[in-house]
Amino acid sequence: MGLDKILSISGKPGLYKIVTQTRNGIIAESLIDKKRISVNVHNNISVLSEIAVYTLSEELPLFKVFEKIMEKEDKQATSVSHKDGKEALEEYFFGILPDYDEDRVYASDIKKIIQWYNLLQGNDMLAAIEETSKAVAEAEAASEEE
Numbered sequence: 001m002g003l004d005k006i007l008s009i010s011g012k013p014g015l016y017k018i019v020t021q022t023r024n025g026i027i028a029e030s031l032i033d034k035k036r037i038s039v040n041v042h043n044n045i046s047v048l049s050e051i052a053v054y055t056l057s058e059e060l061p062l063f064k065v066f067e068k069i070m071e072k073e074d075k076q077a078t079s080v081s082h083k084d085g086k087e088a089l090e091e092y093f094f095g096i097l098p099d100y101d102e103d104r105v106y107a108s109d110i111k112k113i114i115q116w117y118n119l120l121q122g123n124d125m126l127a128a129i130e131e132t133s134k135a136v137a138e139a140e141a142a143s144e145e146e
Contacts, residue, residue, distance in 0.1 A: 002132040003048040003063055006125070008116070010044035012037075015119050031119045048116070049132055053109070054101040062113070063132040068096045069117050075126055082115035089114065 007016045007028060016028035016037070025040035039045060052059035069078060072095070080092045086107040093100060093110045120126055 001125070001128050002135055003128050004050075004132070006031075006048045006120075006128060007039075008046045008048065008051075008112075009039060010046075015048070015116055017125075031123050031125075053097065053113070054104040055097065055099045056101055057099065060097070061136070063129050063136070065097060065113060066117055066120070066126075066129045067133060069114075070126060070129065072096060075121070077118050077121050078114050080114060082111045082118070 001017065005018045007018065009016055009028070012030075014030055014032040016030055016039075019027040019029050019036060021027075022038065025038065025043070027036055028039050029036045048062055051062040053062060053065050054060075073079065078092070080088050082089075084092075089107050089110045090102075092114070093105075120128065
C-alpha cells in the first residue's frame with residue numbers, strides 16, 4: 001500500500017487508510033484508534049501522495065520529506081513531538097529540509113507532517129513511503145524512455 005491509499009480528512013484527527021469504496025464515497029480506518037468511518041464525497045479529503053511542501057525552488061512531494069525524516073531518524077519516531085513548541089518544530093524541520101519556504105510552510109504544517117510520519121512509523125507503514133518512492137521513480141523512468 002502506497003501513500004495513495006492514506007488520507008487526511010479535514011476536521012478529523014490523524015490519518016486514515018482506505019478500506020473500500022462505496023457508491024457515495026469511501027470507508028476509511030483511523031490509524032489512531034482503528035475505528036472505521038464512512039467518508040462521503042463532500043468531505044475535504046487529502047491523499048498523502050498528492051501533498052507537497054513548498055521549498056525556495058520547488059514543491060517537494062511529501063513522500064520525499066518523509067524519506068528525509070526516515071533517513072535522519074533511522075526509521076524510528078522523530079526526536080521531536082508534534083506537541084513541541086513552534087521554535088523546536090521549525091528547528092527540526094530546518095534540519096530535515098533547509099530550503100523550505102518559511103513564508104508558506106507554517107508551524108501547523110510542520111506539526112502535521114511530524115504527526116503523520118510518527119503515525120506511519122508507529123503503525124509499521126513506512127513501507128508505504130518507500131513504495132510510493134519506487135512507483136514515482138518507475139513512472140519517471142518510463143516517461144524518459146518514451
